[in-house]
Amino acid sequence: MEDNTKKHLSNWRNHAFSANPLTVLDRNSSLARLRSFLCKTPEQLKDEQTVLILPFLHSKPLVLSPSSPPSPPTWRLAWQSLYKCVQLVDHNLLSNMVYLGHRGDTMHWALDFPTEKAAEFVSSTQKTIFVDVRRLMIGTDPSHEVGMADLSIAGQAKALLEWHDQVQFCCKCGTKALFKEDGRKKQCGNNMCKRNLFPRIDAVVIMLVIDKVNNRALLARQSQFLSHMWSCLAGFIEPGESLEEAMKREIWEEVGIEINEAVYHSSQPWPVGPVSMPCQLMVGFFAFAKSFEILVDQIELEDAQWFSREEVKKMLDYSRYKKDQKKTAFRINQLCAGAEMGKGSLPDIKRNIKGSRELTSMFVPGPYAIAHHLISSWAYCNQNSLLSKL
Known part of the structure; x- marks a missing residue:
């Protein structure tokens, strides 16, 4: 493998949204400690730095x-x-906070x-702004x-907050659901029901299909993909x-x-999927x-083809x-400094264009996606590793 490629692969070996550095300690004691702070006056909290x-x-x-300016750009x-x-807000709203962990x-x-309250945090002087997590994902250097x-941390918080936003009422009796414990649980407000509600994980299998006989892999396109992008097959578990x-x-x-064997590679939290499935x-x-x-299912896919190992490397x-x-x-930095939100916010995107077989223009997802790691692991598998069987 070329030295330059080795460097890239070593930098991009970790999955985005994994390896959260915060440690979840005793949640009940953390909640009790927070409540003790909320009983104090604002002046008493002025120098408090143990709650962020x-x-x-x-x-x-x-x-x-x-x-200012960051080089390389970061956030x-x-x-x-x-x-x-x-x-900014009363204690009733603060009681809806979600515990993320300790550092x-x-x-x-x-x-x-x-x-109206969130607007108080946006400041071109402080260089702060609210940014979509998917944009942050693309703009993060995997070696940083x-x-x-x-x-x-942002991905975990987004998933939990979106779950709370969706689960407003008890799924059994329809009564309003209340925050409980540290925001990792809700409970029906009906004393005759009191059903406990917890975040559920939607599991998705994602597969790189391999033809070992002919040393090639199958990649596919969906109509909503970026132009010329190909990726692995994936689907929800029923x-x-x-x-x-x-x-x-x-x-x-x-x-x-048909497949006759499968080998597990890794897993990745994915909080940037459909809004209806935050976790x-x-x-x-x-x-x-x-x-x-x-035999391509034209409803699910636009195209699917076999590619040799050398083609995949390209x-x-x-x-x-x-x-x-x-x-x-760089665009995130501009937004933080007060640039207008709607212009030039992401790399140019052209969708719904059928992927050609011109390998110089074709690509697979970036290192923030588990599909990238599946594909690159197969393309550059070490002969002395477990992947030599691939």
Whole structure:
């Protein structure tokens, strides 16, 4: 493997949204400690630094640009003091905060603020603004440990807050559901019901289908993909299915191929999927084909093709990933400094264009996606590693 490629792969070996640096301690004691702070007056909280709150606005965390101008461009979560938050909202809203964990002696919480109150946190002087988590994901350098840690915290907070926003009422009796414990649970407000409600994970299998005989892998396109982007097959697990059964069904339904074996690769939290599914877990596998004729389900996919290992290597466009990451990070910095939100916010996107077979223009998802790690692991598998079987 080329030295330059080795460097890229080593930098991008960790999944986005994983390895959260916050430690979840005893939740009841953390909640009791928070309540003791909320009993104090704002003046008594003025110097309190052991409680930090991450403000959200419509699922977007508050971030800041840490330097002027940052080089290379980067961003950080803009934690706020309990003192400032107490001045903006009453204690009833603060009781809806979600506990994220501890770092040392400091408790970290998240709260989705009303629009008029959230505006108080946006400042071109302080270089703070609310930014979509998907944009933060694209704009994070995978080799930047601090940035990746902040991204994992933002992803977890987003998933929990979106779950609370969706679960407003008891699914059994329809009574309003109340925050309980540390925001990791809700309970029906009807004393005759008191049903406990917990966040549920939507599991998704994602598979790189491999033809070991001909040393090639199957990649597919959906109509909503970026122009010329190809990726792995994926699908939700249905009730009563095992992971293996879900893989076999999805592969057969989407491309008409049978598999006879699968190898687990890794998993990734994915809080940037559909709004209706805020807590997803992507479970990645290599799946080995025993039939090879592709029959594309035109409803699910636009196209699917076999690609040789050398062709796939050409589709791993590291310079493109780095360019998009820097461009997006720079735009986040501009937004923090007060640039108009609606212009030039992301790399140029052209959708709904059928992917051609011109390998110089084709690419696979960037290093923030588990699909990238599945594909690059197979393309550059070490002969002395477990992946030598691939």
